[in-house]
Amino acid sequence: MFSPGKRNDIIRELTLLENPNAEISGDTTLNPVGSKLDTSESVGKEYGVSKGSVVRLIRINKLIDELKALVDSGELSIRAGVELSFLSEDTQAVVAECAEDCKIDMKKAKMLRASADDEGNIEHHIIESIISGEDGEAKPKPKSVKISNETYTKYFSEGVKAKEITETIEKALAFYFENMEEN
Known part of the structure; x- marks a missing residue:
């Protein structure tokens, strides 16, 4: 505030690099070079889970209650839940209704996320067609032939x-x- 335009954090870090024993005035949050403050990593260590698991669980919190219940019961995988968490709440509600009749796997969850607009909305009929599996025709796989x-x-x-x-x-x-x- 007293020296606008100056990067005091960089000045402090350079001072520490030049002289590790230097005393720096003011409150500092500097870490040694090479280490980085990472909340998800420290929380993961505290609870015995990976950093990625912490991030996924935080993302799951953005699901509506009906979809969270499906994740808790195991009917919806955590990773599929993460994909669905990017959808708007209205769209999630429609997905939850459709999920009563059909299982939502990771492939369907990714297709739903990819079909959403910037606000996370998808038209009702598109959601139903993706979840029911009517989104496209099954393509026959070409046969592989081996020569002896x-x-x-x-x-x-x-x-x-x-x-x-x-x-x-x-x-x-x-x-x-x-x-x-x-x-």
Whole structure:
């Protein structure tokens, strides 16, 4: 207040670095170099939990009571609860209603958070479609095919690159299916 524009904290720290035995006037909250005051870490140590757990539990406190009850009962995971805590209270209320019929896993919670606007709001029908699983069609997974070592060595020598092998197989399959259509 008495010296506006001056960074007294930096001046104090530089003084301590130059002369660790120097006496600094005034109230100081300086820590040794390399250490940092971290409330969540110190609380975690005090209660025997990790820093991340403390942060998640604080975030869970932003949930409405109905969703907190689901977290407490284990029906909603803590991490899914954290994702939902970024939604507005009105949206959380709709989610809680929908959660009575369907389980909300981490994937659905992330989709809900991603669908929210800047204020944390989502339209009712979007919430229902995400939670019920009607948000998109199930995409079939492509099948993976393995070629035995015997077949591989029969057609390809050791120095052939994977890209060349893929191109050769694609050309062979295209040729095969073109000729199958003609028969």
